[in-house]
Amino acid sequence: MPKAPPAAPLLRVRDLHRSFGDLHVLAGLDLELASGEALALIGPNGAGKSTALRCIAGADQATSGTVELDGAPLDERSPATRRDLAVVMDDLDFFPDLSVVEHLNLLARAHQVAEPDDLVDAVLADVGLQRQAAQLPGTLSSGQRRRLALASAFVRPRRLLILDEPEQRLDAAGLAWLADRLNAEKADGLGILLVSHDTDLVDAVADWVLDLGEL
Numbered sequence: 001m002p003k004a005p006p007a008a009p010l011l012r013v014r015d016l017h018r019s020f021g022d023l024h025v026l027a028g029l030d031l032e033l034a035s036g037e038a039l040a041l042i043g044p045n046g047a048g049k050s051t052a053l054r055c056i057a058g059a060d061q062a063t064s065g066t067v068e069l070d071g072a073p074l075d076e077r078s079p080a081t082r083r084d085l086a087v088v089m090d091d092l093d094f095f096p097d098l099s100v101v102e103h104l105n106l107l108a109r110a111h112q113v114a115e116p117d118d119l120v121d122a123v124l125a126d127v128g129l130q131r132q133a134a135q136l137p138g139t140l141s142s143g144q145r146r147r148l149a150l151a152s153a154f155v156r157p158r159r160l161l162i163l164d165e166p167e168q169r170l171d172a173a174g175l176a177w178l179a180d181r182l183n184a185e186k187a188d189g190l191g192i193l194l195v196s197h198d199t200d201l202v203d204a205v206a207d208w209v210l211d212l213g214e215l
């Protein structure tokens with residue numbers, strides 16, 4: 001009996017290049033990620049980790065190379081990609097006049113999740129922002145703003161989670177929560193691509209580690 005062709009990985013990046021003038025930040029990055037797995041990009045400051053995430057997520061234009069989601073070119077404008085891809089970068093942008101709960105409600109409803117109020121309540125409790133639900137982003141502490149950014153990814157549909165230094169500004173309890181949450185996401189079948197300088201988080205979550213400082 002003929003064998004079925006192997007399923008495409010959730011994410012496949014081939015020969016990704018990104019240069020800024022004569023600075024070759026990415027010079028042929030290859031990676032693959034399956035559903036239910038986490039891949040951590042590590043490396044020193046300036047190694048190109050955020051550049052890689054931005055090019056993969058479509059926030060920056062690679063000089064050359066391919067990025068595929070489920071075997072099709074990843075197009076951040078397509079409805080399918082926008083449904084599947086949840087991105088939390090390190091630049092946190094919020095509407096200054098929408099409260100915490102209003103942000104999360106807006107996202108859940110825009111992504112047409114079932115029972116948005118229940119999901120938002122659950123995520124608020126999970127990220128520890130229940131008491132801050134009515135506050136505006138400008139009144140949150142920096143760690144609370146990071147929690148809101150992470151919460152934004154958890155109130156929407158997703159199959160691939162891309163996270164740039166999600167550990168930033170989290171306290172010890174927040175870091176423990178983050179590792180548990182990301183492992184729960186993996187158990188739910190999500191693929192996770194993260195950049196992190198936190199070796200404990202990488203050890204706790206990553207199935208694969210790619211050191212961009214060594215490429």
Ligand SMILES: Nc1ncnc2c1ncn2[C@@H]1O[C@H](COP(=O)(O)OP(=O)(O)OP(=O)(O)O)[C@@H](O)[C@H]1O
Pocket residue numbers: 020023025043044045046047048049050051052
């Ligand atoms: N838009 C840009 N124009 C010029 N140079 C850039 C641009 N974006 C990034 N770079 C350069 O590319 C290199 C890689 O930057 P990047 O932010 O990807 O590093 P990183 O590995 O994420 O570092 P860190 O650990 O400090 O976050 C750096 O030398 C940076 O100055």
